[in-house]
Amino acid sequence: MTVDESAPGPGAVRPGGRTARVRTAVLRAAGDVLAERGFAHLDLADVARRADVGKTTVYRRWGTATGLVADLLLDMAQQSVPRADTGSLLGDLTANARLVQRTLADPRQGALFKAVITAPTCDPKAADALHRFYAVRVEEWAGCVRQAAARGEVPEGTDPHEVIRATSAPLYYRFLTTGLPLDETAADRAATATAAAARAGAYTRDA
Known part of the structure; x- marks a missing residue:
């Protein structure tokens, strides 16, 4: 569940100085367009205008709307909050679920995620970018399940990635x-159910 960065796509370089400021402005503008209008209306010229950047710069660096979304997802993965370490599986899963809940319930972030989640239905490259984003995030949080296994909280052979996916899946389903309303009660319920299922062996690889 790692991301292959040996061949970065358009805009995937992390430069400094003015180039970094241009990237930040363009990605912010792209996120605004996605949140307001969705992937179908993501136009590079419009993004350039909003970011106060030359169209040539945007087209040369990102090439297509898909290239821009891929770089936005890369940036979102890099900026995401590190996983929790509460000392218990339920505590960690609750922290994960509440983070997902806060993100999706936020007006701008929720609209942005809805746009990037639906984009892959019409663009295979966008689908690949989304899969890479979630691979990074799931792997980041999988460590809490591995620690739980080491403490004996869950059976040996528990699939950590499946546990993390199962924690957030009900929240995304409710959201979409x-x-x-997507509130902390829904987040806590998802975490509690997943922790109980994991302790019962529902996510072992044999199961």
Whole structure:
């Protein structure tokens, strides 16, 4: 579950100085467009105008809307909050679920995530970028399940990636398919259910 960075895509370099400021401005503008209008309306010329950057610069560096989304997802993965280490599986999963809940419940972040989640349905390269983003985030949090296994909280052979996916899956489902509020109660319920299932052996590789 690691990201292969041997062949970075457009905009994947992490430069300094003015180039870094341009990248920051463009990615911020791209996120605004995605949150406001969705992937289908992500236009590089519009992003350049919002970022106060020359169109040539944006087209030369990112090339396509998909290239821009890929770099935005890379940046989001790099800027994400590190995983918790509370000393218990339930505490760690609760921290994970509450982080997901806060992100999706935030008006701008929620709209942005909805845009990048739906983009892959019409663009294979966007799908690959999204898969890479979540591979990084799931692997970051998988460590808490490995620690739980070492403490004897879950059976040997528990798949850490499946446990982390199972924790956030109900929150994404509620977010994408209902108009119900996404609150801490929903987050805590998801974490509690996943921790109980993991302790019962539901996520062992044999299962």
